[in-house]
Amino acid sequence: MSTATVGDLVSQPYKHGFVTDIETEKIAKGLSEDVVRLISSKKNEPEFLLAFRLRAYRQWLQMQSPDWAALGYPPIDYQNIIYYAAPKQQEKKASLDEVDPKLLETFEKLGIPLSEQKRLSNVAVDAVFDSVSIATTYREKLAEHGVVFCSISEAVKEYPGLVEKYLGTVVPSNDNYFAALNSAVFSDGSFVFIPKGVACPMELSTYFRINSADTGQFERTLIIAEEGASVSYLEGCTAPMFDTNQLHAAVVELVVLDDASIKYSTVQNWYAGDEHGIGGIYNFVTKRGQCRGDRSRISWTQVETGSAITWKYPSCVLQGADSVGEFYSVALTNNYQQADTGTKMIHVGPGTRSTIVSKGISAGHSSNSYRGLVQIGPKAVGAKNYSQCDSMLIGDQAGANTYPYIRSQQPDAAVEHEASTCRISADQLFYLQSRGIGFEEAVSMMVSGFCRDVFNQLPMEFAAEADKLLALKLEGSVG
Amino acid sequence: MIRPDSPVLLEISDLHARVEEQPILKGVNLTIRAGEIHAVMGRNGSGKSTLSKVLAGHPAYTVTAGSVSYMGSDLLELAPEQRSRLGLFLGFQYPVEIPGVSNLEFLRVSTNARRAQRGEEELDTFAFEDLVRERLKVVQMDPAFLERSVNEGFSGGEKKRNEILQMALLEPLVAILDETDSGLDIDALRIVADGVNQLAGPENATLLITHYQRLLDLITPDYVHVMAAGRILRTGGKELALELERTGYEWVDQALASLGQEPAEVL
Numbered sequence: 114m115s116t117a118t119v120g121d122l123v124s125q126p127y128k129h130g131f132v133t134d135i136e137t138e139k140i141a142k143g144l145s146e147d148v149v150r151l152i153s154s155k156k157n158e159p160e161f162l163l164a165f166r167l168r169a170y171r172q173w174l175q176m177q178s179p180d181w182a183a184l185g186y187p188p189i190d191y192q193n194i195i196y197y198a199a200p201k202q203q204e205k206k207a208s209l210d211e212v213d214p215k216l217l218e219t220f221e222k223l224g225i226p227l228s229e230q231k232r233l234s235n236v237a238v239d240a241v242f243d244s245v246s247i248a249t250t251y252r253e254k255l256a257e258h259g260v261v262f263c264s265i266s267e268a269v270k271e272y273p274g275l276v277e278k279y280l281g282t283v284v285p286s287n288d289n290y291f292a293a294l295n296s297a298v299f300s301d302g303s304f305v306f307i308p309k310g311v312a313c314p315m316e317l318s319t320y321f322r323i324n325s326a327d328t329g330q331f332e333r334t335l336i337i338a339e340e341g342a343s344v345s346y347l348e349g350c351t352a353p354m355f356d357t358n359q360l361h362a363a364v365v366e367l368v369v370l371d372d373a374s375i376k377y378s379t380v381q382n383w384y385a386g387d388e389h390g391i392g393g394i395y396n397f398v399t400k401r402g403q404c405r406g407d408r409s410r411i412s413w414t415q416v417e418t419g420s421a422i423t424w425k426y427p428s429c430v431l432q433g434a435d436s437v438g439e440f441y442s443v444a445l446t447n448n449y450q451q452a453d454t455g456t457k458m459i460h461v462g463p464g465t466r467s468t469i470v471s472k473g474i475s476a477g478h479s480s481n482s483y484r485g486l487v488q489i490g491p492k493a494v495g496a497k498n499y500s501q502c503d504s505m506l507i508g509d510q511a512g513a514n515t516y517p518y519i520r521s522q523q524p525d526a527a528v529e530h531e532a533s534t535c536r537i538s539a540d541q542l543f544y545l546q547s548r549g550i551g552f553e554e555a556v557s558m559m560v561s562g563f564c565r566d567v568f569n570q571l572p573m574e575f576a577a578e579a580d581k582l583l584a585l586k587l588e589g590s591v592g
Numbered sequence: 593m594i595r596p597d598s599p600v601l602l603e604i605s606d607l608h609a610r611v612e613e614q615p616i617l618k619g620v621n622l623t624i625r626a627g628e629i630h631a632v633m634g635r636n637g638s639g640k641s642t643l644s645k646v647l648a649g650h651p652a653y654t655v656t657a658g659s660v661s662y663m664g665s666d667l668l669e670l671a672p673e674q675r676s677r678l679g680l681f682l683g684f685q686y687p688v689e690i691p692g693v694s695n696l697e698f699l700r701v702s703t704n705a706r707r708a709q710r711g712e713e714e715l716d717t718f719a720f721e722d723l724v725r726e727r728l729k730v731v732q733m734d735p736a737f738l739e740r741s742v743n744e745g746f747s748g749g750e751k752k753r754n755e756i757l758q759m760a761l762l763e764p765l766v767a768i769l770d771e772t773d774s775g776l777d778i779d780a781l782r783i784v785a786d787g788v789n790q791l792a793g794p795e796n797a798t799l800l801i802t803h804y805q806r807l808l809d810l811i812t813p814d815y816v817h818v819m820a821a822g823r824i825l826r827t828g829g830k831e832l833a834l835e836l837e838r839t840g841y842e843w844v845d846q847a848l849a850s851l852g853q854e855p856a857e858v859l
Contacts, residue, residue, distance in 0.1 A: 544688045545693075547675075548698070549677045550701055558698070559692065562692025
């Protein structure tokens with residue numbers, strides 16, 4: 114019996130690749146001002162939001178798709194996309210009993226049971242199917258603490274003042290091409306508001322599930338933590354296996370006031386395309402947090418394993434004095450996946466600190482780039498940044514790149530940057546095997562070891578999942 | 593200790609093996625019984641290290657003829673992790689570093705794999721920590737080494753002691769130590785030898801692969817084998833090692849020539 118090779122390691126088929134057979138309402142393909150108005154009217158939006166969308170659409174028409182990333186893909190035909198698809202059950206149901214059972218079944222199959230008996234007891238979940246939030250658990254319990262956790266569509270109706278105050282203030286609609294597009298046609302996403310002094314009693318989580326082909330997905334998430342408030346939020350994503358590419362251009366805005374903190378974790382497992390690089394999601398996302406308050410803190414943790422292309426830079430603008438920004442990332446690419454991801458830490462206020470830990474794992478024929486900006490403004494006296502970017506190459510066909518940018522206008526600031534590259538070698542694998550550790554477990558141990566600093570940042574429930582997810586995603590040859 | 597009725601633990605018959613296209617082992621025969629300590633000596637290129645790697649199941653080597661029986665079963669049929677779980681241990685000449693993998697966790701998973709094989713209860717983190725602290729004494733290692741990544745930043749001596757620590761935890765039946773003495777100063781050598789002597793017993797066996805007599809001053813072998821050109825040329829008792837010290841390996845070249853063989857390349 115011969116030793117298994119990494120090539121023999123069974124590639125777990127993407128087990129979330131199923132399609133739910135459910136009646137879905139879709140509008141015709143194409144984008145125009147009429148489509149923007151149609152989306153807004155289907156959602157019964159107030160005037161201010163329609164105006165927001167139209168302004169963004171007009172800005173988008175004047176902009177050009179950026180081409181500076183280390184990514185290659187055919188031009189996107191924006192007229193060949195459906196900009197609105199929703200499961201026919203329109204109204205958010207008062208109770209889960211009224212939700213279409215096929216939808217509940219879908220989420221249960223994905224490991225996110227929503228029913229009373231089976232739901233996770235310490236995590237509130239907002240389930241978004243195609244572009245529509247179909248259920249949010251624990252709303253009443255959270256409301257007792259003054260915490261608002263609902264879909265953006267509901268927030269617009271129930272808390273229009275809050276939405277109008279904050280929407281588009283962290284990522285202005287003309288910030289970039291995809292943000293403008295999102296601002297014009299965004300469908301749904303999560304809204305979180307934590308009032309002064311409240312530490313949110315549960316973890317909040319949104320699970321995004323794409324179901325329809327030919328649709329674009331444009332989620333919008335807005336999280337606000339007032340003075341002294343704190344919350345931990347987790348985002349999960351999966352999609353069926355279609356052989357065409359789908360665009361997912363989301364925008365996430367975070368705001369923290371004095372002494373507040375938001376911890377935002379993502380485990381992204383969008384369909385990545387098959388082993389020849391056919392199909393898969395284009396994940397072009399703008400995520401940004403503003404530490405407006407003194408001593409406020411935003412922490413981004415991401416595990417990106419899916420998507421044909423991942424293009425995102427969760428960032429922090431550190432305005433408040435002594436505010437803190439953190440970015441912990443594991444980006445895995447395999448087969449023909451591409452990733453150009455990283456972060457921007459913009460130090461504005463004095464005493465601000467940022468930490469960046471980025472782990473890239475490239476396998477197969479994939480290409481994985483870290484791109485990061487550390488910017489220290491003239492008022493950021495005593496600012497400190499620490500960045501560590503590590504790449505692990507598996508096999509001899511994959512690529513890894515690092516593009517660090519450092520711009521400092523403050524002599525009294527400290528910026529540190531470290532980078533390393535390594536491989537999983539056959540000798541290391543054999544060493545572990547010669548100590549009784551099976552091949553799969555050995556690969557997993559080494560990859561987990563590599564990602565340890567990032568996984569330690571994930572909420573506990575998801576750290577174990579992330580370990581397993583990485584192990585499943587690896588297939589390729591080991592040199 | 594040689595006892596005539598000791599069970600045979602490892603039996604190597606006419607073993608031939610190559611790496612890539614190069615034949616290295618050309619008919620090795622060796623029998624190891626419980627309670628025995630064997631030493632294999634020879635020049636670089638004689639095939640000593642290859643023998644140990646083939647026994648451990650390193651994927652770079654292909655067996656082209658012959659057989660190996662371990663505890664009565666066909667060893668060559670088994671995956672490397674199976675061989676380890678069944679009690680075959682290889683102490684590497686150059687233990688590799690594995691950054692990011694905690695030494696403690698690695699030792700625990702490895703120990704539990706062996707325990708599971710023996711039908712013993714697996715140890716959780718706390719119970720294991722008690723066990724490992726006790727075994728650290730065998731190699732006089734500081735518990736701080738447990739917190740580090742496997743072999744990362746370890747000196748040569750520390751790496752070798754980490755190998756012996758693993759032996760102390762895994763309790764193998766046949767321990768093959770590939771040039772465990774290379775790169776060690778006298779003190780480290782003494783600690784390693786002490787460890788091996790403490791662990792050697794009537795139920796298990798040790799195969800020492802070494803260049804130098806000095807290890808054999810500290811660990812007394814029952815048999816000494818001289819390897820050259822991929823085969824064992826001569827077997828004797830511990831005096832053979834002393835003789836080699838005195839005379840060197842020229843006689844080996846003569847012996848090979850008379851067999852119609854080229855001497856092995858001296859590297």
